[in-house]
Amino acid sequence: MVTPSHLDYLRILERWPAYAERFWWNDPARPDLGCFGTGYNSWGVQTNQKYLGAMAILATHPELDEAAAGRSREAILDRALRALRYSLATHVSGDHHCSDGTRWGHTWISALGIERMMHGVEALEEHLTDADRAGLRRVLTSEADALLTMEVQGTKWARDGGNKPESNIWNGAILARVCHMYPDAPRVPDWMEKAHRFLMNGISIAADALDEREVAGRPVREWHVGPNFFDHYALDHHGYLNVGYMVICLSNIAFLHFACTTHGWTPPESLYHHAADLWDLVKRLVFADGRLLRIGGDSRQRYCYCQDYLIPALLYCAHHLDDAHATELEAGALDLIRQEQAASGDGSFHSLRLGRILEINPYYYTRLESDKAVVLSMGAYWRRRCRIAPTPVKVEYEDAVAGGWEEPEHGAVFHRSKRRLASWSWRAREAPQGLCLPPTSGHLAEWCENLGGRVRLLGEQGSRTVLEHQQWSFPGGFLTTGTMADSTKAVLPEGWISPERAAHRYAVAALPDDRTLVVLEYCRVGIRAYLTEAKGLKLNIPNDLFNDFRRTYRTASGVVVTTGDAAGSRSLESSWANIDDALGVVGLYGADSLWLFQAGRRRASGYGESLYYDEVCFPCRTGMWSVDPGSVILDCGSLVLSGVTAEETESAGQQAWVPACEDPLIRAVVVGGCDGHTYLLVVHFGDRETETAVELGERASAAVDLVSGTEVRLSAGRLALTLGSGEARLARLR
Numbered sequence: 001m002v003t004p005s006h007l008d009y010l011r012i013l014e015r016w017p018a019y020a021e022r023f024w025w026n027d028p029a030r031p032d033l034g035c036f037g038t039g040y041n042s043w044g045v046q047t048n049q050k051y052l053g054a055m056a057i058l059a060t061h062p063e064l065d066e067a068a069a070g071r072s073r074e075a076i077l078d079r080a081l082r083a084l085r086y087s088l089a090t091h092v093s094g095d096h097h098c099s100d101g102t103r104w105g106h107t108w109i110s111a112l113g114i115e116r117m118m119h120g121v122e123a124l125e126e127h128l129t130d131a132d133r134a135g136l137r138r139v140l141t142s143e144a145d146a147l148l149t150m151e152v153q154g155t156k157w158a159r160d161g162g163n164k165p166e167s168n169i170w171n172g173a174i175l176a177r178v179c180h181m182y183p184d185a186p187r188v189p190d191w192m193e194k195a196h197r198f199l200m201n202g203i204s205i206a207a208d209a210l211d212e213r214e215v216a217g218r219p220v221r222e223w224h225v226g227p228n229f230f231d232h233y234a235l236d237h238h239g240y241l242n243v244g245y246m247v248i249c250l251s252n253i254a255f256l257h258f259a260c261t262t263h264g265w266t267p268p269e270s271l272y273h274h275a276a277d278l279w280d281l282v283k284r285l286v287f288a289d290g291r292l293l294r295i296g297g298d299s300r301q302r303y304c305y306c307q308d309y310l311i312p313a314l315l316y317c318a319h320h321l322d323d324a325h326a327t328e329l330e331a332g333a334l335d336l337i338r339q340e341q342a343a344s345g346d347g348s349f350h351s352l353r354l355g356r357i358l359e360i361n362p363y364y365y366t367r368l369e370s371d372k373a374v375v376l377s378m379g380a381y382w383r384r385r386c387r388i389a390p391t392p393v394k395v396e397y398e399d400a401v402a403g404g405w406e407e408p409e410h411g412a413v414f415h416r417s418k419r420r421l422a423s424w425s426w427r428a429r430e431a432p433q434g435l436c437l438p439p440t441s442g443h444l445a446e447w448c449e450n451l452g453g454r455v456r457l458l459g460e461q462g463s464r465t466v467l468e469h470q471q472w473s474f475p476g477g478f479l480t481t482g483t484m485a486d487s488t489k490a491v492l493p494e495g496w497i498s499p500e501r502a503a504h505r506y507a508v509a510a511l512p513d514d515r516t517l518v519v520l521e522y523c524r525v526g527i528r529a530y531l532t533e534a535k536g537l538k539l540n541i542p543n544d545l546f547n548d549f550r551r552t553y554r555t556a557s558g559v560v561v562t563t564g565d566a567a568g569s570r571s572l573e574s575s576w577a578n579i580d581d582a583l584g585v586v587g588l589y590g591a592d593s594l595w596l597f598q599a600g601r602r603r604a605s606g607y608g609e610s611l612y613y614d615e616v617c618f619p620c621r622t623g624m625w626s627v628d629p630g631s632v633i634l635d636c637g638s639l640v641l642s643g644v645t646a647e648e649t650e651s652a653g654q655q656a657w658v659p660a661c662e663d664p665l666i667r668a669v670v671v672g673g674c675d676g677h678t679y680l681l682v683v684h685f686g687d688r689e690t691e692t693a694v695e696l697g698e699r700a701s702a703a704v705d706l707v708s709g710t711e712v713r714l715s716a717g718r719l720a721l722t723l724g725s726g727e728a729r730l731a732r733l734r
Contacts, residue, residue: 004330009380012334014068015069018347023036027039027086041104042109044367051374056077056123057120057377059073060127081124084121093139105142141185144175147198163235165249172195179195202249206231208220229278230410240429245306247306253272276321287421291445308375348369354609399418411466419515424508434452437582455634460490461489464486477510479507508520509728513677516641517641518679519639521537522665531625531626536636539640543563544602551614555572575653582642583644585639586641588639589658590634596617656672661694663692678732683726691721700734701734702714704734
């Protein structure tokens, strides 16, 4: 196992100052002050604070290579000190103002930038003047006083308005930090009391309300305000299953943890409340290559922000939790940053991939640059100052994270094994979202409506919503069914609003064969409708710098090689395709061929454009066309196969078949698993309960339900079933 050193972090970070200089601003009203970025309030202030944290570590690191940095140590130190003084002077307690004329501070988020810069301030200690130290005390105690009047909140659902896990942690952390830094301050007892309250309601769950265990002198239940996490540690932050903010919570624990380590402070007991429990889940939601496995998607730029703060979280888990695998994940996460910086070629982290954001919003672009800079500085500092020794690995990583997990209330489920990661989330950022790919290949993952297909009405202005869902886990896999409203608000100018909800139904099964995901879809419109898009399956294949802008598709009709920036749609003239000898897709019914769609521009969520990706669809139609009332828009079934070659993909297609069903709204497929077993998935896409039969002939004599474990004998090759609306059965045939 390769263990990153402080020099690995330093060598990447020291290439950045020369590039960052173009975003430096000298305050004309105060020549002693300056900042990185816009200098505006809110994220502008935090951008500058992260910059000063990064520059402080560079300036004080004994092994800085000035030639590589393109700046002298003295010049870098000057930038760090002037940025710090700008931050102190422009606070609400200060005597100056930000470049937008405002003053920052005393908000729910103002502690965050401070927490992210404090390792740098710590490194600058010998270079601070008495005025700097007085200014720092003024700002920190002012923020601590303001937090005494802030309400501590906790709700599981974001829609209820109180889902505040990450801010509760950073606000509790800064209060505890200030207590340690200024023990002579008169309000220390009040600050520490409020610190515990915030921290105990960071990673909080419903069971805390009844927990008699004592933390910080009181039972957990007395500290508890409300659950910010679901019972199995799913997080609904920003209104979707947000793996990224699970990481942000852990990263904010890391900042205070390492401050306590380097200063010799005793950490508040409340700091670690449920941190190990949350890590047990987050650890399973990281690809082996260090990329976050966002089973619920992402509202931000890919490979940014939460991905960056995985690094301090991993350092904490290695140092405090003695996790044997955190270090190898850290090495992968660090390499993702190194890879993108190398591709940019100018010392920046994002100028190649996120250049469009730079053109239209330097306020946000500099924020993204400073995120990577500051986490690199944390690695460079903490790995030099703290003993983060690798724990001997007793179990291989994929063995340690294997198995299933679900959060039924939130509609999320996954199963991970050595060959396949399969997941489904009904309340993803762009729902629904599924994944089926090798857990070693984060570069193959793109979240946006992945595996969810798409039907779009002309004039669509709404977003897809969940109408209903169910799911069941079993050893080796899962089954889930549900319905999305694909169209929620279609508007045509001059006054027409569509009453059509375009119900899109699904049955999805991860077979217990360590390879296969089955996706069946059905969408019908009730009125005459004008459409602009109808895509079945919609398997997203990233095609950007992390795979050298090149994908190879092997099909029955030949080999297709694509570059990420290509545009258009084409039939692959094949019912199966294999991508880079890693991922296979097979169309079972509903179209003559798979299609490849490319937008010709970077897409994905977040401000601006962040990732090129292809779409493999079955079927695919774009443009504008109209359909009659009652038309079926999608009626298709597909397989996605993880960790397969082209030959294995073709073979899987040959083994699969579609049996006849008595009811016209019953869909069934028979699939050969790579474990030697044969599986049957049946779903009822009608609105009423039905008694039906699936014709299996002589190919099976019995079916064992994988969810209930019951066995049903076939009669004359027919499997008789009673299915309610949207109900499905998954069985192993015998």
